Amino acid sequence: MSQQQIILAAEWFFFVYFFFLNSGYLLLNFLASFRLGDYLESRDITSLPQVYTDLELPISILVPAFNEALTIEDSVRSLLQLRYSEFEVIVINDGSSDDTLEVLKQAFGLKKIPEAYRVRLATQPVLAIYRSLQYPNLRVLDKENGGKADSLNAGINAARYPLFCGVDADSMLHPESIRLLVRPFLEDPRTVACGGTVRLANGCEIKGGVVQRTGLPANLLALFQIVEYLRAFLFGRLGWVPLNALLIISGAFGLFHKETVVRAGGYRPDVVGEDMELVVRLHRTLRREGRPYRITFVPDPVCWTEAPVDLATLKNQRVRWQRGLGESLSLNWSLMFSRRGGLPGWFAFPFMVFLEWWGPIFEVGGYVFMLWAYVVGILSPEAMIAFLLVAIGMGVLLSTSSLLLEERSFHIYPKSRQTVLLLGVAILENFGYRQLMALFRLYGLLQSLFGAKSRWGSMRRRTLG
């Protein structure tokens, strides 16, 4: 094969990859748009007077906490104020080395109880169980350090209700969040998991652990991430719902059917992205068993979290997400193209593998190849510019479509100048930010392939996928 043929083949490879990547995203966008239309109609209807009613499935809220002494009291208090008929809050102190447990004891009048602990999922030893004298629905598990997944498993063991919700200790929930998330379980008994939309609280006015007024941050990195989150949640998640092929539910906020999760083995403590791994495993095991099920997603903004505002933290986050994605997919490889895989196995899983997990190789590779070809003189300036413009144009198109979905639905940012600013950011992020994220993801991918195994000596946060 001559050099020219190799270059031509590479050109076609990147072209086809680019075509599939963007076609996939556009298809998701299209599906999300329809789904959102249906959802908004049903939401309008159920929010009509008297139509939506108080629903009664009790819920256990699990809050893993590691060295959260500064924030844990506010977090728990805001959870206790959620508007829902019956729920319990279980805080799992994952061997904190600071005063997390002491703060909880003081703030909520905890009393040690001799609870007969039912171990259905293996975890690090639970040292003690406390119950609040002020809030009968609050319990605290004090256990040896084992990581977030291990803590969640301990929480599942102690949970008394049929649905559980894992919440990051630093997440802020909308007061109606549980009510919104439980709806799919009531409307369709096949529902085993439901994710919620996570939005960024940077720039918002927060009081008592609740977002009082939305706003946009001054920090450019945070602004980029706001547009990125809109894209990730409004069509990156919602688009998979009509296909029942959603593979990611954010660890920051998701509601699960406890028995189904226990049967599937609970969270894996030895992976970085335990939230995604669990959801992929649920698909794999339920499909293998031939059980009808539904994994869904609520597009309402129900959970708020803070985005990293410096590059180092952002890089760590993206590297971790990429490793988590890789682990989740490689551990459930048998779902891919399996006989009973359905749309998750034949469409979502390959999509995730080729376009998300291995995507950074092709994305960064594409840029490097084009630059190289340009530098050595085999790519004309016109072709180089055309390639860059199309790549940037598609990025702008996808971000703008997310803003359009947002505008059609929730109007989180009510002021016109906020919309204009976000439109500007949607264009600007394509000049450097997205390429930088691709580099971080590539680094994460390479680290997971060749680097040290992930260690879980301490709690990890913000597994937002």
Place this chain on the structure above:
Amino acid sequence: MGFVFSSETLVGHAYVGLAIVCLITLFMILWIVFLRIRLYLSQQYQARFEGIWQPIFTEIALYPHCYSKGAEVPSLRRRDFFLFMNCWLGFQESLSGKALVRLNGLARQLKLHVHAQHLLQKGRMRQRLVALVFLGNLRDRASWPVLEKLLANENSLLSLLSARALIQIDQERALPLVLAELVRREDWPEARVAVLLRSVLTAELATPPLFEALQNSTDPGAIKLLPYVEHMYNEERNRILRILLERSRSDRLTSRILKRIQCSQELALVRQYVSHGRWHLRMQAVAALGRIGQRSDIPLLLERLGDEEWWVRYRASQALLKMPGMTHQEIETIRDNMEDSFARTMLEQAMTEEGGQR
């Protein structure tokens, strides 16, 4: 070597693609601007509309002496009917009694019931649903035949809202129809039906149709109806539970009946399930003993404290604490004499929890 791609068709295609992408993006931006302007205008219009009608609603509902019957009300344009209905529904939620009747009078004066009836038959889905809620709240008897037909509609939301509207219009006549539909359908979410029926069921109204429906139902049908036996008169309730327990062939049904047993007449039947092979039946049986058991049941409960299933042990320990005449000292003695350390911990947990509740 010259430029390999300089004149390739791909470059041309790329520019065509880019032009399309730019056009679509521009279209989306214009759409966003349009939506923003439309939202602004509709919010302004709605605010003005509510500014006119809310005071009228308030006067008619709460200060009728200020607003005599037949008084002039602003004319309502056809395009505002739907907005009015939504506004009216929102306001009406906070009312009851005569205020509600007066507000209904206003809707009829404006002939909105005719418009709602039309929407119910010819409107889009959202309009039909709003019309359903509207006509139900209006207690519009003329809509009964259409509502009865819609009750069997395959769309569950339509049928559920029809059920509610029928109940609002005539509870006594609607209840047998709704119960029969509840037994027939698989798509009505239990929680929604529960709230729908709970808001209207009274013992006087509910007892005859529920008794009859339960008596004639199959096991799956009885499972659906059981949550509502709480609304029946005690005597009929206990009688139908006994009948169902004796004839039940379904573990699920038996479990749900045991959960509702309140009468000591059923003690002998309950005891039969304390050692049943299915753990959830054992759990419900020991929980029932906690409600109706006698001191002679203590050995049965102690035995269940060592059950292989956590929930059975948990309920058995709770039941033990509730046995008639059980003192704290006695329960401590039982605990101290236990050889099974796990059963002892379980009992300690129940004792602590009960202490906390006190």
